[in-house]
Amino acid sequence: MSDPRARPDWEAVSLRLVFGLLAAVALIFLVAPTLVILITSFTDSESLRFPPTGFSLRWYEALLDADQMQRAAWNSLQIAVCTTLLCVLLGTPASIAMARSRHPWIRACDVLFMSPLLLPALAFGFAGLIFVNQMGFRPSVTFLVLGHTIVCVPFVLRTTIAAMTQLDPALLDASRSLGASEWTTFRRVTLPLIAKGIAAGAFLAFMASFDNVPVSLFLADERTEVLPIHLWQQIESNLDVRTAAASGVIVMLTLGLMIIAERTAGLTRQMR
Amino acid sequence: MESRRGHELHLAGITQRFGDYVAVRDIDLKIGAGELVALLGPSGCGKSTLLRIISGFMPQTEGKVFFDGEAVDHLPPNKRGVGIVFQNYALFPHMTIRQNIAYGLEVQRVPAARLKTRVDEMLDLVHMGEFAERYPRQLSGGQQQRIALARCLAVDPKILLLDEPFGALDKNLRLDMQIEVKRLQREYGITTVLVTHDQEEALSMADRVAVMSRGRIEQIASPTDIYDRPETLFVNQFVGSTNVLPGIAGEMAGAGQQVTLACGERIALAEGSRLATGAQVQVSIRPEHLTLQTAPLDNAITGVIKAVMPLGPQVLYDIAVGDGTDIKVSVPRKRGDEFLLSGTRIFAAPVPPAGYRAFPV
Numbered sequence: 001m002s003d004p005r006a007r008p009d010w011e012a013v014s015l016r017l018v019f020g021l022l023a024a025v026a027l028i029f030l031v032a033p034t035l036v037i038l039i040t041s042f043t044d045s046e047s048l049r050f051p052p053t054g055f056s057l058r059w060y061e062a063l064l065d066a067d068q069m070q071r072a073a074w075n076s077l078q079i080a081v082c083t084t085l086l087c088v089l090l091g092t093p094a095s096i097a098m099a100r101s102r103h104p105w106i107r108a109c110d111v112l113f114m115s116p117l118l119l120p121a122l123a124f125g126f127a128g129l130i131f132v133n134q135m136g137f138r139p140s141v142t143f144l145v146l147g148h149t150i151v152c153v154p155f156v157l158r159t160t161i162a163a164m165t166q167l168d169p170a171l172l173d174a175s176r177s178l179g180a181s182e183w184t185t186f187r188r189v190t191l192p193l194i195a196k197g198i199a200a201g202a203f204l205a206f207m208a209s210f211d212n213v214p215v216s217l218f219l220a221d222e223r224t225e226v227l228p229i230h231l232w233q234q235i236e237s238n239l240d241v242r243t244a245a246a247s248g249v250i251v252m253l254t255l256g257l258m259i260i261a262e263r264t265a266g267l268t269r270q271m272r
Numbered sequence: 273m274e275s276r277r278g279h280e281l282h283l284a285g286i287t288q289r290f291g292d293y294v295a296v297r298d299i300d301l302k303i304g305a306g307e308l309v310a311l312l313g314p315s316g317c318g319k320s321t322l323l324r325i326i327s328g329f330m331p332q333t334e335g336k337v338f339f340d341g342e343a344v345d346h347l348p349p350n351k352r353g354v355g356i357v358f359q360n361y362a363l364f365p366h367m368t369i370r371q372n373i374a375y376g377l378e379v380q381r382v383p384a385a386r387l388k389t390r391v392d393e394m395l396d397l398v399h400m401g402e403f404a405e406r407y408p409r410q411l412s413g414g415q416q417q418r419i420a421l422a423r424c425l426a427v428d429p430k431i432l433l434l435d436e437p438f439g440a441l442d443k444n445l446r447l448d449m450q451i452e453v454k455r456l457q458r459e460y461g462i463t464t465v466l467v468t469h470d471q472e473e474a475l476s477m478a479d480r481v482a483v484m485s486r487g488r489i490e491q492i493a494s495p496t497d498i499y500d501r502p503e504t505l506f507v508n509q510f511v512g513s514t515n516v517l518p519g520i521a522g523e524m525a526g527a528g529q530q531v532t533l534a535c536g537e538r539i540a541l542a543e544g545s546r547l548a549t550g551a552q553v554q555v556s557i558r559p560e561h562l563t564l565q566t567a568p569l570d571n572a573i574t575g576v577i578k579a580v581m582p583l584g585p586q587v588l589y590d591i592a593v594g595d596g597t598d599i600k601v602s603v604p605r606k607r608g609d610e611f612l613l614s615g616t617r618i619f620a621a622p623v624p625p626a627g628y629r630a631f632p633v
Contacts, residue, residue, distance in 0.1 A: 170362035176349040177327055177356045178376030178427055188379070192366045 034251055041241075041248035048239050059245035066242055072230035073246070076210055079141065079226065083148040083209040088202050090149070091156030096190070098157075099164030114158075116151040124151065125218035132219070139219045144226075147215040152208045156201035163197025196266060203261045207254065278306030278463040279340050279430040281326070286335035288321050288487075295321045297487040299335070306461040308454075309492075310474035313484035314510070319467045322484075323433055326465065327354045339430050350379075355429030359436040361420040363408035369419050370395070370404040376427035394422040397456070414445045421453065425460060432457070432464040438473055450477055471511045475499065483507045505631040508556045515562075515599040517555045517573075521547040521630065531555055531630055535594025537573050542627025553630040559602040561626035564589060564618050571628075572621035573599065580611050587611060591620060 036050055041059060043052030063069065094113065098106050116124060128147045132139060167190065175185040216226045231247070234240040281303040288296040296318040303309045311319040324330035326337060328349040336343050344352055363372050373394050377387045395401040398418035408416055417437060424432060437453070438446045454477055457464050468474050474481045475495040482492040483506070491503045502508035505516070519539075522530035528540040529547060533555060547553055563569075575593035582588075582605070589601045589612065601620050612618060622628060 168360065168362060170358045170360060171364060173327075173329060173349070174356065174358060174362040174364075174423075175375070175379075176329070177352075177354055177429075178379060178423065179350050180375075180379040181350055184379050188375075189364060 095160035121214035155204035159201035310478035355424035
């Protein structure tokens with residue numbers, strides 16, 4: 001690199017300055033709202049005001065008695081877990097097949113499976129509702145999970161395909177030539193080497209399902225309320241401070257999960 | 273321990289097409305038990321395709337593969353008993369060295385007690401015992417290659433395939449590993465096919481070399497014969513370097529046939545040439561098979577030295593002959609030798625038993 005005693009390279013300095021400023025602005029816009037809601041959630045007053053007048057844990061205590069909110073959170077968690085399982089079970093084999101093939105219609109499938117990321121989810125949710133009705137069914141938890149799976153599976157696909165392309169095909173040939181069947185090769189070589197990619201995708205799919213609003217809006221039945229929609233309704237009707245506390249819990253849980261994912265699977269490395 | 277007698281490999285009429293493209297064309301090749309044959313050729317000559325056919329990863333379009341006289345075409349790669357050492361070694365990165373070597377034995381359900389002795393035996397064989405608990409990424413290239421070989425030999429394959437195995441090693445290590453691999457191959461008496469584009473590797477290691485070009489075997493012979501008695505111009509040019517001079521075949525004169533070169537000289541070919549009189553030919557002579565002298569020589573090409581390049585153990589002379597073509601002559605150098613000077617008019621003639629060889633155009 002450059003010698004520190006040399007004359008400053010103004011072009012490099014200004015470039016770094018501009019990018020540094022942009023990064024700082026982006027960081028503030030990303031992090032600030034989360035911080036505001038976190039701080040607000042510790043307020044001691046009855047209203048959602050920032051900055052809070054005093055510190056208390058009363059709204060977190062109140063969460064313990066918020067039956068409806070807890071039920072919504074439990075629903076969301078169950079749906080997210082089922083969705084994640086389905087995404088992994090469907091997404092992993094699909095990724096392996098797509099990563100290995102260069103067939104043109106496989107490329108088309110890739111685009112098709114990724115399209116939920118690009119399509120407005122609201123349109124997809126609405127279309128899903130009409131489709132379910134056309135088939136003569138009512139919206140239900142089953143359809144909700146299916147709908148979530150369709151919009152969340154791209155995360156598993158992307159990270160697993162990325163892991164597959166990192167996988168040296170010679171390793172699979174080596175395993176086969178040493179006497180391993182295709183299944184044994186998959187179990188003992190392919191799977192351990194792409195596991196981190198799958199795990200990263202599963203994490204993203206879980207988070208995407210957990211806070212999905214547009215699909216849940218259309219495909220949930222009347223009895224199944226999910227957390228993000230419940231929170232929205234609380235805010236809309238009575239500016240409930242408990243929503244801030246609930247958000248606080250979600251933010252902290254997410255942070256914890258991210259740290260675990262980063263430590264074990266190297267989440268950010270899998271997404272590159 | 274299992275019998276160390278090698279197995280015979282026979283490729284019969286192997287052809288491989290990819291659409292209209294013929295990658296391998298009607299290959300017949302018999303490799304004796306315990307023999308090491310190198311498939312040598314430029315990239316795209318079909319050598320890697322042949323390797324995939326032998327190992328069972330690619331079903332051939334036509335022809336049959338026999339091990340000890342038995343067709344193996346119906347056997348998938350995991351049932352064929354072909355061990356492969358890959359160019360990048362392909363060690364499993366998530367397994368330790370011990371686990372890598374044990375892998376083949378485990379998937380073939382070798383009992384635990386025998387598995388352990390076998391793995392230890394293989395570690396000893398390649399002198400890597402102290403590295404057993406390390407991971408491949410903690411090893412150097414040469415060490416990884418030894419493990420790849422040990423992993424392969426652990427399951428006692430019938431045939432060993434070496435796919436450009438020394439390409440990733442630096443030059444000094446490469447020679448050491450070639451000697452090492454050759455030793456193990458001898459010790460095991462395992463029938464081996466070495467695929468390479470590196471002529472030195474092929475010539476130094478193989479019992480026989482098959483030079484391939486455009487899906488065919490141009491010549492299969494001992495390294496000495498490939499070098500000294502190439503049968504085609506391609507072999508002559510691909511293995512070592514050579515001077516090529518166009519000419520027209522003439523009458524037989526004594527033992528060798530006469531050729532009139534485009535540069536005006538008339539020379540006599542080495543014994544055994546039988547070319548149609550009047551045919552267009554390419555005459556070939558290697559730089560190190562020529563001697564230089566300022567006094568007239570028999571069967572010589574005359575020219576003027578254009579450049580003198582001292583290359584350490586040899587001196588390379590660039591010589592202009594007649595019609596604007598150049599030939600190169602390489603002369604071994606002893607301490608204190610004087611160079612011939614640029615501009616000197618000289619005579620260049622083959623040193624017996626070498627001679628001019630001619631190939632029809």
